[in-house]
Amino acid sequence: MKAPGRIRLRTGLLVLPLLAFVLVTFIAPLGTMLVRSVHDPVVADALPETMEALAGWDGQGLPDEVAYEAVARDLVRANEERTLGQVASRVNRVRSGLRSALTRTARRMPEDAAAPWRDVLSNLHEAWDEPETWHAIQSAGDRFTSRHYLNAVDLQWLPDRSVGRQPEERRIYLALLWRTLWISLGITFLCLLLGYPVAHLIAHAPPHRQNLLLALVLVPFWTSLLVRTTSWIVLLQTQGVINDVLVALGLLGDDGRLAMVYNMTGTFVAMTHVLLPFMVLPLYSVMRSIPRRHMSAAASLGAGPFQAFRKVYWPQTLPGVGAGSLLVFILAIGFYITPALVGGSTGQLISNMIAYHMQTSLNWGLAAALGGILLAGVLVLYVVYDRVVGIERMSLG
Amino acid sequence: MAAATTALSAGDRVVRFAYLGFCAAVFFFLLAPILVIVPLSFNAEPYFTFTEGMLRFDSEAYSLRWYRQVVEDEAWRRGIANSFLIGLSATGLATTLGTLAALGLASPAMPARRFVMGLLISPMVTPLIISAAGMFFFYSSVGLTQTHIGLILAHAALGTPFVVITVTATLTGFDTNLTRAAASMGATPLRTFRQVQLPLIAPGVFSGALFAFATSFDEVVVVLFMGGVEQRTIPRQMWAGIREQISPAILAVATFLIVFAVTLLFTVEWLRRRSEGRKTQR
Numbered sequence: 001m002k003a004p005g006r007i008r009l010r011t012g013l014l015v016l017p018l019l020a021f022v023l024v025t026f027i028a029p030l031g032t033m034l035v036r037s038v039h040d041p042v043v044a045d046a047l048p049e050t051m052e053a054l055a056g057w058d059g060q061g062l063p064d065e066v067a068y069e070a071v072a073r074d075l076v077r078a079n080e081e082r083t084l085g086q087v088a089s090r091v092n093r094v095r096s097g098l099r100s101a102l103t104r105t106a107r108r109m110p111e112d113a114a115a116p117w118r119d120v121l122s123n124l125h126e127a128w129d130e131p132e133t134w135h136a137i138q139s140a141g142d143r144f145t146s147r148h149y150l151n152a153v154d155l156q157w158l159p160d161r162s163v164g165r166q167p168e169e170r171r172i173y174l175a176l177l178w179r180t181l182w183i184s185l186g187i188t189f190l191c192l193l194l195g196y197p198v199a200h201l202i203a204h205a206p207p208h209r210q211n212l213l214l215a216l217v218l219v220p221f222w223t224s225l226l227v228r229t230t231s232w233i234v235l236l237q238t239q240g241v242i243n244d245v246l247v248a249l250g251l252l253g254d255d256g257r258l259a260m261v262y263n264m265t266g267t268f269v270a271m272t273h274v275l276l277p278f279m280v281l282p283l284y285s286v287m288r289s290i291p292r293r294h295m296s297a298a299a300s301l302g303a304g305p306f307q308a309f310r311k312v313y314w315p316q317t318l319p320g321v322g323a324g325s326l327l328v329f330i331l332a333i334g335f336y337i338t339p340a341l342v343g344g345s346t347g348q349l350i351s352n353m354i355a356y357h358m359q360t361s362l363n364w365g366l367a368a369a370l371g372g373i374l375l376a377g378v379l380v381l382y383v384v385y386d387r388v389v390g391i392e393r394m395s396l397g
Numbered sequence: 398m399a400a401a402t403t404a405l406s407a408g409d410r411v412v413r414f415a416y417l418g419f420c421a422a423v424f425f426f427l428l429a430p431i432l433v434i435v436p437l438s439f440n441a442e443p444y445f446t447f448t449e450g451m452l453r454f455d456s457e458a459y460s461l462r463w464y465r466q467v468v469e470d471e472a473w474r475r476g477i478a479n480s481f482l483i484g485l486s487a488t489g490l491a492t493t494l495g496t497l498a499a500l501g502l503a504s505p506a507m508p509a510r511r512f513v514m515g516l517l518i519s520p521m522v523t524p525l526i527i528s529a530a531g532m533f534f535f536y537s538s539v540g541l542t543q544t545h546i547g548l549i550l551a552h553a554a555l556g557t558p559f560v561v562i563t564v565t566a567t568l569t570g571f572d573t574n575l576t577r578a579a580a581s582m583g584a585t586p587l588r589t590f591r592q593v594q595l596p597l598i599a600p601g602v603f604s605g606a607l608f609a610f611a612t613s614f615d616e617v618v619v620v621l622f623m624g625g626v627e628q629r630t631i632p633r634q635m636w637a638g639i640r641e642q643i644s645p646a647i648l649a650v651a652t653f654l655i656v657f658a659v660t661l662l663f664t665v666e667w668l669r670r671r672s673e674g675r676k677t678q679r
Contacts, residue, residue, distance in 0.1 A: 007506040010586075014501030015513060018494040018557060025554040026520045029531035036534055194423045201420045213424075215662070220427050222658040224615045226635045227651040231430035233639065234437060234445045234648070241433060244446050276427060305409065334524020336618055341639055351526040358530055358622065368534075371527045382522050386515075 030375070037148050037368035043090050043140045046083045047074040051141045054134065059159065063134055068117035071137070075106035087140075093363060094147070094156075095136035101127035135159040148369035153177075173353070173370070180350040183267065184332035190272045191279040191328045192321065199283035199320070204292065214284070221277035229341050232270040236261035236342075267339045267347030274338060275331055279324040282389075286320030323389040330381045334374060350374055431655055438463055438648035445645065463649040473650065475627075476634035483545060483630060484613040487552035491609040494553075495560025496602050500594070502561065503568035514561075521558035528555065529622040536623055543625035551619050556609030563608065567601030567672055600672035604665045611661055 044051055049070035057063040078084040084106050092099035105124045113120045121128040139147065139157055150156055150163060154171040158164040165171065202213045220228065235241045238257045246252040260266060290313065298308035336351035343352070350370060357367035441460040442448050450458025467473045501507055502514060520528065532551050533542065541547030571594070579589040595602075617632040624633060631650060638647045 007504070008508055011501040011504040011507045015498045015507065015517075018498035018517060018561070019513060021490075021494055022517055022520065022554060022557060025550045026528070026532075027516065029535035030519075030523070030527070031531075032535040032538070033527070033531035194426070197416060198420050198423045201417075211666075215666070216424055216428060218662050218666070219659060220431060222611065222662040223431055224632065224651070224654045224658065226615070226617060226632045226639070227434065227654050227658075228430060230635065230639060230647055230651055231434045235430055235433060237445065239444075239446060241446050273426065273430060276423075305412070330522070334526060336524070336526040337636075341636075351524060354526050354530060358533065364534070367530060371530050374524060375527050378522065378524060 033368045034372055034375075036364055037372045038146065039144055040090070040365050041143050042083065042086050043137070044143045046078045046081070046087045047071065047137070047141060050074045050137060054138045054141070057134070057138070059135070059161070060131075062118075062129070062131055065115070065117055067134070068121055068128070069115065072105075072109060072113065072117055072121060075102060076109050079103075079106040089362070091136050091140045093151075093366075094140050095132060098127060098133060098136055101125045101133065132159065145365075148365040149372070151366055152369045152373055176348070176350055176353055177373075180333055183264070183271075183347075183349065184329050187268065187271050187275060187332050188279075188325050188329045190268070191276050192325055194272070195276055195279035195283055195324065196317075196321075199280045199287055202280070203284050203287035203290075217277050217280050220273070221281075225274060225337055226341075228274055229270055229338050232266065232273065232342055233261055236266060236269065261342050262344030262347075264343070264347040266342035266344065267349070270338045270342050271332060271335060274335075275328045278327050278331060282323040282327065283317065283320040286317055286323075290316050319388070323385070326381060326385045326388065330378055330385065334378060434648050434651045434655065438645065438652040440645055440648075443645055445648075463644075463646045466644075466646045467649050470646070472629070473631075473634060473646070476629050476631045479545075479628060480614055480630040480632075483548050483552055483628075484610050486549045487556055487613045488606050488610040490549065490553035491556035492560050492602060492606040495557045495605060495609070496564050496598075498557075499561050499564035499568060500590075502565055503571065517561050518558045520555050521562075525555075525616070525618040529618040532619060533622040542623045543628065545628060548620060548624055548628055551623060552613035552616060553609075555616065555619070556612045559608035559612060560602070560605035563605035564598055564601045567598045571597060600668040604668045604672075607661055607665055607668075611658075614657075 047070075050067065053067040053070040054063060057067065075084065078087055084103060088099045088102040091102060105121060105128070108124055110120075118128070127133045139145075147157060151166070152173050154166045154174045155163050156166050198217070202210055202217070205213055233240070237243070238259060240261075242260065243252065243257045247254055247257065252258065260269070294312050294316070295308055298312045299305075303311065333349070334351055335349060336355060339347050339349045340352050340355065343349070351374070354367050354370045354374070357363045357370070436451065437445065437447070439459040439461065440448065440451065441458050441462065448458055498517060502510060502517075507513070528551075536542050536547045536551070541550070575593050575597075576589050579593045580586075584592070614630075615632060617630075617636050620628065620630050620633045621636065624630070629637070631654070635647055635650060638644065
């Protein structure tokens with residue numbers, strides 16, 4: 001027999017290549033995202049003199065002449081180094097309207113500008129007379145900031161360094177988080193409602209029919225997500241198959257066609273369809289192990305079918321109900337593709353907002369913070385899943 | 398329900414009918430959307446619904462024009478080539494690394510097993526939008542965005558958990574006395590692996606590889622964030638088609654993907670049965 005130490009070493013060596021690979025290609029990217037959610041050096045690097053001058057500012061009223069001179073020099077340099085746009089959009093996210101204040105000041109700065117700097121800047125843009133402008137620059141200049149996380153739950157840093165709510169028109173993320181949770185719960189419930197009887201039917205069918213019925217669930221499971229989403233567009237759109245059928249049957253007037261896609265209905269229907277197999281499969285594997293004689297025994301003891309189901313069958317399926325519901329819920333809150341294609345504006349989830357900030361608004365710090373919150377939520381749910389089911393036993397069809 | 402075979406009361410019969418009807422409706426809900434795509438892809442008209450001619454089974458109303466369009470379109474052809482190139486490369490990488498790791502993980506001597514398993518499974522459980530965002534940040538900082546290599550690495554990372562899980566599952570029923578016997582007869586570890594372990598876990602390795610391939614083949618979020626025009630895959634091209642110029646050519650591609658999925662499904666099922674059959678034979 002070899003020494004256990006050598007065996008441990010050898011098994012460790014087998015796992016090491018994959019571990020290293022996953023750490024570099026996957027964990028490091030997640031880490032980069034999390035760092036981005038709290039770290040942003042762009043403004044601090046571009047406006048170094050301003051940041052130094054503002055370090056001594058007490059935050060009351062306007063800062064002194066040194067700060068005005070520093071920001072004038074920093075902005076002109078940022079314009080030459082082509083970082084002005086990035087700086088202006090970051091400051092603008094803290095306080096709307098400052099993008100043009102910063103870019104105009106930098107571009108229109110006279111060649112021969114000289115003290116008093118406060119008058120020079122005030123002439124270029126009135127924003128320089130407002131303390132809020134300086135607070136916004138100071139806040140955007142923090143290298144490490146909790147701003148994005150606060151922003152992701154509709155909060156912000158107030159000038160007096162306390163935390164307060166965002167202005168009314170900027171409060172969108174909490175509502176979106178609630179909507180995501182609510183839609184995911186609804187879809188989970190719907191999947192349970194539709195999946196439970198089907199899993200029961202498959203689990204207690206004769207063996208040869210079991211395989212056939214199971215295949216009917218597995219075909220959608222293996223079919224490309226984009227194909228399934230496309231087919232729901234084809235079926236649900238106003239000139240689509242379902243509306244055509246309803247009109248042909250005379251149930252709808254041609255002008256009364258239903259709007260079933262590009263809204264929350266589309267998200268609900270298509271996502272339930274996509275996620276239903278993830279509910280059926282764990283339910284099926286639990287139900288399959290419940291012996292038929294339990295129900296016969298309950299019946300012979302005088303229980304009616306409903307009572308036997310409620311007292312004997314249902315409790316035994318709870319592990320499957322828990323596993324399936326958790327899995328569907330976890331997958332639903334992180335869903336992106338289907339809501340993006342069929343959700344319109346009312347059926348968007350938190351993932352779609354992350355994609356929007358990644359690709360369109362380019363507010364990567366906020367995208368990363370929203371991603372961080374979603375990731376934390378999913379990880380907590382997976383720890384629960386691991387305790388309840390065991391992650392390795394996750395059903396793969 | 399189960400016991401009530403002898404005397405079904407009228408009430409029971411109603412319940413049973415309702416139950417079967419409900420199940421039939423759910424199966425219809427599951428399959429109809431997929432089945433409806435197939436005939437519509439042969440539509441002679443550029444519509445997404447059945448024309449009157451199609452309902453009359455007029456041969457004029459059906460055509461292969463969308464299939465021809467896909468085959469002739471440079472963008473679709475590139476998408477198909479990219480999907481297979483990226484998918485097969487990522488699968489090769491994921492299967493090799495994943496199988497090795499599963500062999501280690503199945504051993505009781507593996508240190509920190511639970512923690513390592515959690516890390517290795519994480520690409521499967523993280524929402525794709527988060528993986529894609531993180532990968533975009535990280536891969537762009539090392540110059541791997543808009544490259545095939547970058548996508549292959551990313552897709553391999555997403556595929557490895559499936560290989561680890563399927564191979565670990567085949568190994569849980571594995572009789573370790575077999576490797577010990579081989580070793581005692583003087584076989585080197587490599588030879589033991591090749592001649593004893595590999596043939597037994599082969600179905601698990603192969604179905605893990607199919608899962609990894611299907612993951613890459615169907616993945617669009619990472620491609621969306623990291624790929625350029627040159628790296629567009631089939632799903633990325635479909636995404637563009639749905640978002641930009643919607644045309645029934647998408648349905649032709651979808652039909653191809655459905656046939657492909659059914660083939661994959663039956664292969665995986667066949668492998669699973671083979672592997673289960675072996676376990677019960679012992």
